[in-house]
Amino acid sequence: MSPNDSEKSTVRESEGIWVFGYGSLIWKPPIHYESKQIGYIKNYVRRFWQHSEDHRGTPEKPGRVVTLIPYDEWKNIESVEGHDKVTWGVAFKIPTDDVEATRAYLDHREKNGYTVHTVDVYSLEDDTTPVVRNAMVYIGTTDNEQFVGPAPATEIAKQIHETYGPSGWNAEYLLNLAQALRKISPGVRDDHVFELEKLVNELIEKSNGSLSPAVRWSPRIALFKTERNVAHSLLQLVGSDLEEVG
Template structure:
């Protein structure tokens, strides 16, 4: 009799779950990917970026995951309508590339992020497709966590900031486009309303040049 095996049990290596730029700018080496979601987290642009999408003098804003129970204690403009799920992509890193990939990601996520584990679910499945995937989360007690602000202020900050990895607006717009592509059923109002506001700001800035 065949024995059902979870994807993450089949071969050695690690899985990494991406919910931000990893969705559209994946790790250097991966051999498989699973589009799915994690439960009990809320994605928000509440983390400062001083090394990639901003500078220490003019920080950008990037996403982190807020545990849902913690998020419920906060005053947030947006609701969370995805049944407490956050869509993204899990990448399978082969065993031969684990060390170099971990070093790459540790450097890429060095501005306040720490490593945690999550289970990743596919749509309409009750059991995890990937168990204990690594995920980089900037917790609310890290030094670059900036928290909530009026959405117009967040949009203005994102629209004008740049860093060594490029424009902060590029990060936001690429994420929104990628999320819409991988998970049309996602209703991430925080992300998509910021996308709308930033596009308007960029359009008006271009018109006034």
């Protein structure tokens, strides 16, 4: 990448902003964007350690959605073996005229414990010069009230499998994320997400789509009961007009 290319990638707010998505924004982007850049950020780890009471769960039975954990914090919580210290996602360019509306939309969408931070985004072709500088990103930090932290993968999978909120089944969120990550970069590695995907799919197969009462009555979930490939069924809902979080 030439110095000129790097300069063009450094976007000031007067020229619009970039927003980095690492969760539901990957498959359900901001309302207004003019371009996107697949890439990754350094020194963060994506984890299903954030409770969702407003989208993928309820206050009585919260779901779990992703947040970003700084690597230096994460290494004191879990084993760092095998992690390459990068998190893949998609950066979206928001034009100047739509910045205010987009920020208001995202502030509402990410209201359940998330705060705004900035990150540099790198591409597969160049791991030294950011392709986007100072992209806005929403993170549920480890001191926010919805941060729930780690648990055994089987427990997290069970919680995701059993919870449902205004934006739908928590498992839909997880399976959409796993499939979206594979699409944006064939070589992407996220053992945490893919392990949960495997465990939740096993739970779905065992239950034949029969979940908690809140999920069973949903006509959206009824679609899954007659579909052998559950992940494929969930991806058909990507065009849904429901709000997502993460």
